[in-house]
Structure formats: structure tokens, C-alpha cells
């Protein structure tokens with residue numbers, strides 16, 4: 001069996017087209033969606049992510065404000081800026097690009113963002129709502145994965161779902177979404193004993209590990225749906241290309257559906273950031 005490809009790029013484009021009338025309607029009502037992106041430090045990957053997010057806003061007609069700080073900025077300066085943005089009526093979403101420099105207390109920064117402007121969905125209040133099964137802002141990457149399931153009518157109820165990775169931004173919220181959708185969910189981590197015994201049971205396998213080609217075909221159940229969240233840059237001697245956490249060439253021969261890297265989950269993540277910003281401007285998550 002050769003798997004069908006879950007094309008995140010095409011779905012992302014389709015969704016972005018569907019956003020246009022919503023952005024136009026909001027703009028006509030004087031509520032043009034607005035996103036503020038804060039970047040502290042000089043991490044090159046973060047700079048690329050922020051640039052892409054700002055460009056995506058621009059092409060969607062969303063107002064965006066990029067605020068950058070050098071690595072040695074006092075955390076209080078950033079906290080004061082967040083407080084100012086919380087009160088700014090032009091801004092419906094505030095995003096602090098992670099990781100932050102070491103001097104910053106990430107939890108304190110994220111807790112300062114008003115929950116009703118937390119378009120990344122990392123605030124404890126929004127994660128709590130998700131855990132209670134009454135989601136408000138959903139973290140963008142798992143939200144994008146759920147949209148892929150929906151678009152391809154992949155039923156989740158009663159399915160065995162296995163997630164490799166328990167990070168706050170991918171693994172944990174992904175688990176909550178799958179639990180809420182009625183799947184039987186296993187979340188694995190670096191201490192999991194006999195990982196392959198878990199992954200081989202999965203009807204739905206989500207890899208969010210951060211290790212190139214970590215998931216090999218002997219770890220996958222024939223016919224499984226395989227979602228590769230990983231984005232890894234191979235070393236120059238290996239071609240320097242981007243690759244996922246899944247050994248795509250081998251696993252596509254055994255899975256029924258698989259996301260490629262690039263062109264799978266990646267384009268969906270920024271798209272769902274736009275979705276969250278628009279939902280915020282529409283007042284969908286205002287208590």
C-alpha cells in the first residue's frame with residue numbers, strides 16, 4: 001500500500017481564501033483583525049518564523065505589529081509592552097515568539113497576555129478550557145492537525161491515537177483535542193519503555209519529537225494515519241534539507257495517509273494563527 005498524501009499546503013491555501021470575506025467584513029465594521037508579535041533575542045529560526053507570520057498577516061489583510069528586543073532586554077520591559085498591547089483596541093492577538101532568552105520567565109510572560117488575546121493558546125486559562133472540553137483559543141499546530149482530520153473526514157471516535165512527544169505547544173494540547181474527539185490516547189516521551197509497542201497499535205500516529213526520521217516503518221501499523229509535526233534541518237553533509245520526524249519514504253509504503261515535510265503540518269500552523277486572530281476580532285473568545 002502507498003499512502004495518500006495529506007497536503008497541508010493546499011488545505012492552508014483553501015482556508016486562507018475562506019478567511020478573506022471575514023477579514024473584509026470585520027474591516028468594514030472598523031474591527032480589522034490585528035496581531036502583535038514580540039520577538040526577544042536573536043535566534044535565527046525565531047526570526048524566520050516571525051517574518052513568515054508577519055508576511056502571512058499582510059497577505060490576509062490582517063494588521064500586524066512586529067516588536068523586537070535585543071537579547072539583554074529586561075523582562076519588565078517586555079511585560080510592560082504586553083500590558084500596553086492588552087489594552088490596545090487595534091490588537092486582537094498577542095504572540096510572544098518562543099523560546100525566550102534564558103533571563104526570561106516564560107510562564108510569567110505567557111500569563112501576562114490577556115487570555116482573550118492569547119492567539120497561541122498557551123495561557124493557562126485557555127489550556128484549562130481545552131482540558132475541560134470547552135476550547136477557546138486552540139494552540140495553532142494541533143488546531144491545524146485537527147483541521148486536516150476534519151478536511152479529510154478522518155474519524156477519530158474509538159480510534160487508538162498515539163502521540164510521540166509531550167510538549168506544552170504540541171504533544172499535550174494534541175492529546176487533549178484527541179481525547180475530546182473520542183479517541184483512546186497514549187502520549188509517549190523520552191522515558192517510554194518499548195516505544196514501538198505503543199506506536200504499532202496506533203490508528204492515528206502523531207510524531208512531535210524533533211528528531212529527523214525517528215519514526216521508521218517497523219514502528220507503524222499498516223494502514224495508519226501518520227502525522228509528522230517535526231521540522232528538522234539535516235546537516236550540510238546530509239544535504240541540508242528540511243525533514244520531519246518520520247522516515248517518509250519508508251513509512252508512506254505502509255501508512256494509509258501521511259503528511260509530508262515540508263508541505264504538511266507546517267503551513268497549517270501559521271494558517272491557524274490567522275484563524276485565531278480573526279476569531280478573536282470576531283469576539284468569538286471574549287467571555
Ligand code: NAP
Nearest residue numbers: 141165166167170189190208209210229230231265266269
Ligand atoms: P520538544 O519540546 O523538544 O518536545 C519533544 C518531545 O519529544 C518531548 O516530550 C520528548 O520527551 C520527546 N522525545 C524526545 N526523544 C524521544 C524518544 N527517543 N522517544 C520518545 N519521545 C521522545 O519539541 P516540540 O516543541 O514539541 O516540537 C517537536 C518537533 O515539532 C520539532 O521538530 C519542532 O521543530 C516541530 N514543530 C513543528 C511545528 C509545525 O508547525 N510543524 C510547530 C511546533 C513544533 P521528554 O519530554 O521526555 O523530553
